[in-house]
Amino acid sequence: MTELRGVGIGLGVAQGPVARMAEPLPAPADNPSTLSTAEETARVRDAVTAVARELEQRGAQAGGAAQDVLEAQAMMAEDPSLEAEIDTRIAAGKTAEFGVHDAFASFRDTLTAMGGYLGERAADLDDVAQRVIARLRGLPPPGVPDPGHPFVLVAKDLAPADTALLDLDKVLALVTTEGGPTSHTAILAREKSIVAVVGAVAATGLADGEMVIVDAAAGVVTTQPSAEELDRAQNRAADRASAASAPITPGALADGTPIPLLANLGNPAGAAEAVALGAEGVGLFRTEFLFLSSSSAPTIAQQRVSYEALLSAFPGKKVVVRVLDAGADKPLPFLNDAHEENPALGLRGLRALRASEDILREQLTALAEADAATRAAPGGGADLWVMAPMVATVEEARYFTAIARDYGIRTAGVMVEVPSSALLADRILIDADFASIGTNDLTQYTLAADRLLGSVAAFQDPWNPAVLRLIREVGDAGRLHGKPVGICGEAAADPLLAVVLVGLGATSLSMAPTAIADVRASLLEHSLDEAKAIAEAALAANDAATARAAAQEAAATPTEKVKERETQL
Structure with a gap:
């Protein structure tokens, strides 16, 4: 038995034989073209157009986040800058195939060098290039294998076009050797509730037909499992299915x-x-979808339509909206598209909005108008809460809560995503009505590890005791001032960690809807005193792995023994 470690996506466990994705098409040779420039150019135009339309069609079929991703890929395929680069190479006597390969590779290297969100998109360019080259060669596009039976799909990374239309009756789990927690494989696996482990570098050695267990909760792929281990995994899967139903x-x-x-x-x-x-409301509504695909900021009227649709869907329930969280890693021409060497530490979140305050004011206007309109409608509206991203200082908290209240927002809060705001939470919550902890960014900044970079994904673990201590600071501040403290990062979707977070002072948990059933079942196993004891056991550890193990032990131990153990420590 061997354990291959990566980043688990989702909380499930699955088992089955491996089926590997086929290797990519070989790079075209740099041979001179035997066709005219006009003929090669026409071939490229036809192939690119066909691939773009196919991607759009797949997106329409898949719907949801997959549709957005595939439409973005179609736009990549027809990007005028790429077209110009391909034309330059064809004009120099290159074949259409080589022109596509070389131009796309150049763009891919540029994105990779930029890192962050844009670096994660480099794999998308590779997939588009492969599809265009396959079209030019008259070959079928790259895709998922079909061994004729259910299987665990193993690949270097999965392109959105493949992930979007996976046959979930056949694909038991996904394992990739590359990609991080924000790769499209991870995003779409979460949306479709597919068991997945990404960034498992050692999975390159898995062979077709080899039996494996994929444990997303632990981030482990087990090879050559025993009959006992297979039975245990099967029982866990059955228990999870029972909890979900x-x-x-x-x-x-x-x-x-x-x-x-x-x-x-x-x-x-x-x-x-x-x-x-089973969602009891919304703990994090990301408004970026209104802004990221636009060359100009959406109007107040355009924003209001979306906000009204959201608030109408949750009458009487809490809905927490985060104002635009964008910056140099997701450059917007109307907000901040200046190049920054380290965008994660640059002009992003509330900092960017203060630099372009008209965008913030328009967003608050649209939210206030949508709130008033839905409250006046039959059935009433939701309980609207609005929060600012990337708040780092007491002054920033005061600035946002003041401006939000000027526009009639009744409940204005802040996101705690950087250590400074966690350490100053007792002062920030004097002015802010609530705090919501974004554990993804809080972990990134606490451990100094870019959460969008697969090479340091191992550091992106909210179980780290340093992160847990900061969360406890915010929980204590919430209790001191009688203010709610929510969790809206990926940590809330981990059933055991959810118990720890409650023990640290969280009063609500927000997560991908597919994780709610698991977390609900886990919370019902423990009292508040037990949750606090489990949290203390995790805090006493020195690293993430030990903290997780200590929490697991404490969760299985009667409260009195846990308290005795903590006293001894």
Whole structure:
């Protein structure tokens, strides 16, 4: 038995034989073309257009986040800058195939060098190039294998076009040797509730037909498992399926302490599914979808339509909206498109909005108008809360809460994503109505490890005791001032870590809707005192792995023994 480690996506476990993705098409040779420039150019135009339309068609078929991703790929294929680069190479006597390969490779290297969000998109360019070259050669496009039976798909990385239309009756789990927690494989695996482990470098040695267990919760792929291990994994999968089908009840601990379980959403279209999966409201609504694909900021009227759709879907429920969180890693021509050497530490979040305050004011206007309109409509609206991203100082918290209230926002809060705001939470919560902890960024800044960079993905672990200590600081500040403290990062979707977070002072948890059933079941196993004891066990550890193990031990130990152990420590 061997354990291959990576980054787990989702919380499930699956088992089955391996089927590997085929190797990419070989790079075209740099041979002179035997056709005229006009003929080669026409071939490229036809191939690019056909690939772009196919990607759009796949997107329409898949819907959801997959549609957005594939439409973005189609735009990549027809990008005028790429077209000009390909034309330059054809004009120099190159073949259409080589022109596409070389131009796309040049763009890919540029994105890779930029790192962050744009670096993650480099794999998308490779996929588009492969599809165009296959079209030029008259070959079928690259795709998922079909061994004729259910399988665990192993690949270097999966392109959005492949992930979007996976046959979930056949694909038991995904394993990639590259990619990080924000790769498209990870994003779409979360959306489709596919068991996945990404960035498992050692998975390159897996062979077709080899039996493996993919444990996303642990981020481990087990090779050559014993019959006992296979049975245990099967039982875990069955238990998880049973929990998912259990009656939907409000989130709560075993002693009845309410812990609302909320949804993270990036578009109003996901509201109905979130409600169906048991979301008691929205803990994080990302508004970037309105801005990122535009060359100019959306109007107040355009924003209001989306906000009204969201608020109408959750009558009487809490809906927390985050104002635009963008910056140099997601450059917007109307906000901040200046190059920065380290965009994660640059002009992003609230900093960028203060530099372009008219965008913030328009967004607050649209939110206030949508709130008023839905409250006046039959059935009423939601309980709107609005928060600012990347708040780092007390002054920034005061600035945002003041400007939000000027526009009639009744509940204005802040996101705690950097250590400074966690350490100053007792002062920030004097002015802010609530705090919401973004564990993804808080972990990134605490461990000094870019959360979009696969090479340091191992550091992106919210179980690290340093991160847990900062979360406890915010929880303590919330108790001191009687203010709510929510969690809206990926950490809230880990069932055991969710218990720890509650023990540290979190009063609500927000996550991908598909994770709600697991977290609800986990919370119901522990009282508030037990959650606090489990949290203390994790805090006493020196690293993330030990903290997780200590929490697991404490969770399986009667409260009195946990307290005795903590006293001894």
